Amino acid sequence: MNASVHPVHFRRPIADLVQSDRVHTSLYTDAALFEEEMDKIFRNTWIWVAHASEIPDAGSYKTHWVGKEPVIVVRDRKKQVHVLLNRCRHRGATVCEHKKGKANTFVCPYHGWSYALDGSLRGVPHPESYGECLDKGELPLVSLRVEEYAGMIFATLKDDIEPLADFLGPAKKWMDLFMKQGGGYAIKVPGEHRFRFPGNWKIQLENTTDAYHFPLVHKSFLHSVDKQTEEMLDFVGGSGYVEDLGNGHSVMVMIPDLIDLEDELDKPIPDRFVELAQQLRAEGHDDASVRRIVRAVGGSGFNLNLFPNVACSMAFFRVLQPISVNETEIHHAVITMEGGPAAGNQARLRLHEHFQGPMGFGTPDDSEAWERVQAGAQAGRDLWILLNRGLPGEKKTADGVAGDVSAETGMRAAYQQWKKLMLA
Amino acid sequence: MTATAFSPDSGALALLQQATAFIWAEADMLDHNEFQAWLDLWEPDGLYIVPIDPKETDHENTLNYAYDDHHMREKRVRRLGSGESISTTPQARTVRSVSRVRVVGEADGVLTVRAAQDLKEFRKDVLRQHIADVTYELRRGEGGGLRLRRKVIRLINSTDTLTSIGYIL
Numbered sequence: 001m002n003a004s005v006h007p008v009h010f011r012r013p014i015a016d017l018v019q020s021d022r023v024h025t026s027l028y029t030d031a032a033l034f035e036e037e038m039d040k041i042f043r044n045t046w047i048w049v050a051h052a053s054e055i056p057d058a059g060s061y062k063t064h065w066v067g068k069e070p071v072i073v074v075r076d077r078k079k080q081v082h083v084l085l086n087r088c089r090h091r092g093a094t095v096c097e098h099k100k101g102k103a104n105t106f107v108c109p110y111h112g113w114s115y116a117l118d119g120s121l122r123g124v125p126h127p128e129s130y131g132e133c134l135d136k137g138e139l140p141l142v143s144l145r146v147e148e149y150a151g152m153i154f155a156t157l158k159d160d161i162e163p164l165a166d167f168l169g170p171a172k173k174w175m176d177l178f179m180k181q182g183g184g185y186a187i188k189v190p191g192e193h194r195f196r197f198p199g200n201w202k203i204q205l206e207n208t209t210d211a212y213h214f215p216l217v218h219k220s221f222l223h224s225v226d227k228q229t230e231e232m233l234d235f236v237g238g239s240g241y242v243e244d245l246g247n248g249h250s251v252m253v254m255i256p257d258l259i260d261l262e263d264e265l266d267k268p269i270p271d272r273f274v275e276l277a278q279q280l281r282a283e284g285h286d287d288a289s290v291r292r293i294v295r296a297v298g299g300s301g302f303n304l305n306l307f308p309n310v311a312c313s314m315a316f317f318r319v320l321q322p323i324s325v326n327e328t329e330i331h332h333a334v335i336t337m338e339g340g341p342a343a344g345n346q347a348r349l350r351l352h353e354h355f356q357g358p359m360g361f362g363t364p365d366d367s368e369a370w371e372r373v374q375a376g377a378q379a380g381r382d383l384w385i386l387l388n389r390g391l392p393g394e395k396k397t398a399d400g401v402a403g404d405v406s407a408e409t410g411m412r413a414a415y416q417q418w419k420k421l422m423l424a
Numbered sequence: 425m426t427a428t429a430f431s432p433d434s435g436a437l438a439l440l441q442q443a444t445a446f447i448w449a450e451a452d453m454l455d456h457n458e459f460q461a462w463l464d465l466w467e468p469d470g471l472y473i474v475p476i477d478p479k480e481t482d483h484e485n486t487l488n489y490a491y492d493d494h495h496m497r498e499k500r501v502r503r504l505g506s507g508e509s510i511s512t513t514p515q516a517r518t519v520r521s522v523s524r525v526r527v528v529g530e531a532d533g534v535l536t537v538r539a540a541q542d543l544k545e546f547r548k549d550v551l552r553q554h555i556a557d558v559t560y561e562l563r564r565g566e567g568g569g570l571r572l573r574r575k576v577i578r579l580i581n582s583t584d585t586l587t588s589i590g591y592i593l
Binding site: 099190191192193194195196217219220223224329334342345346349350352353354357358359361363364365367368369 | 474476477484485486487488489490491496499500502503506508509510511512583584585586587588589590
């Protein structure tokens with residue numbers, strides 16, 4: 001039985017749906033609200049579309065979405081990145097059907113209209129029938145504004161938006177820290193897990209900044225790792241914190257020792273990486289490199305949520321793709337070291353497989369919880385989602401406000417940004 | 425041009441039957457929670473692999489859904505029955521049929537066998553189907569018995585979005 005959409009019986013104005021310590025259930029269940037989000041949020045802010053390593057060469061492309069609109073993310077011959085609406089300017093067909101690949105042009109399969117990598121319309125078959133009434137210069141594939149930071153490529157449909165760097169604000173330094181899991185090599189995204197769950201996208205948005213669920217939902221994962229790792233992951237009640245970074249972004253620091261992977265490199269190598277370290281030494285890596293690589297494989301000690309659709313989450317990128325009000329697609333993109341030692345990258349792949357994806361020991365339990373949230377959200381007519389955890393202990397910081405590691409500070413931050421965009 | 429007629433000799437047919445019996449026994453164990461028996465079918469260095477890209481051959485250096493050595497196989501079995509994982513509690517019921525069996529190679533005591541697996545799972549009132557092309561590598565031991573050395577499960581929709589799969593494919 002699928003979770004059904006049920007009409008909201010009490011229509012509240014949007015301004016009332018998000019309060020300082022709670023949000024209305026209709027944010028998960030109201031299909032009309034979802035359509036407004038696709039416009040007011042996904043057409044009006046910076047949306048993550050790719051990591052630079054996914055389109056490494058001239059002609060490399062991937063397809064993705066901005067909201068529900070299909071786009072092509074492509075690197076042209078001059079190595080510049082374009083994000084183009086995947087829609088022929090003739091009669092609307094998609095011009096690119098593959099998830100990723102390499103191309104010199106994009107040719108529409110319907111009538112053969114041909115576009116260059118920057119989207120400009122190169123040629124149309126049998127142009128004589130158009131006479132003078134077709135100006136190719138006016139019919140390129142529609143282009144979005146594109147900016148990049150730390151290898152993360154964002155696009156927007158809002159022409160007059162602030163620069164990406166301003167939008168990211170204090171999140172930038174956290175992105176820089178996160179990318180240290182290249183271990184001295186460039187970061188590469190060689191693949192990803194993709195799955196869907198029957199629930200609203202904001203349920204997952206919350207979860208990335210939710211430490212509170214970890215010990216219970218991920219008990220089976222915790223019981224499948226060594227004692228030292230299990231203790232390291234026992235962070236609820238610990239010295240971590242969640243910080244609101246502005247513009248809906250937040251960082252949840254679970255393991256403060258692993259904020260900066262280059263800090264105190266001479267600390268003992270964790271038990272689970274002792275064998276890997278030995279192998280790396282045997283392969284001729286010097287001590288500093290071994291330690292750096294081991295730190296890279298282990299990942300960062302924090303989740304950085306970048307509103308609205310991407311997170312730098314400990315050791316991978318999590319991408320949110322809304323499908324409908326009660327269905328969401330998630331990508332877990334694995335991060336490896338470009339040109340790094342095979343043993344290190346294998347260890348990273350195995351760690352990712354252990355927790356993430358539809359057969360991991362972690363993701364399916366998260367997904368089950370979210371499914372149950374969407375199912376429970378069908379009950380009641382005017383009930384609320386509580387977001388008050390950690391409010392009393394919140395303190396001002398240089399970048400915003402912070403609560404304890406299990407506080408719902410990050411969720412409050414995201415929903416305030418949601419409200420701002422929905423009311424604009 | 426003369427076409428070669430398809431005519432397996434009695435040895436080839438016996439081999440096919442033996443491989444099929446093994447595969448059916450393995451499938452039956454998994455549908456009936458006979459997990460210790462299933463674990464015992466494996467060579468210690470054996471690998472249970474569920475790739476994302478069906479064309480990939482270098483599974484060790486690419487991202488898979490699963491790439492289980494014997495530790496991970498044991499952990500997967502333990503998690504399934506532990507009651508600690510909400511996605512496997514209640515456990516899904518599975519009924520699978522394995523068919524279209526073909527011995528595609530035999531070298532150095534290792535049999536490579538391909539088959540088609542059609543699995544249905546039922547959990548919390550939802551019936552789902554997972555179709556896969558499966559390649560088994562079976563090694564013949566000294567007593568003539570077979571053990572599982574490698575099982576690669578290529579789901580027909582492996583490049584699409586999947587739902588959670590907590591049981592053993």
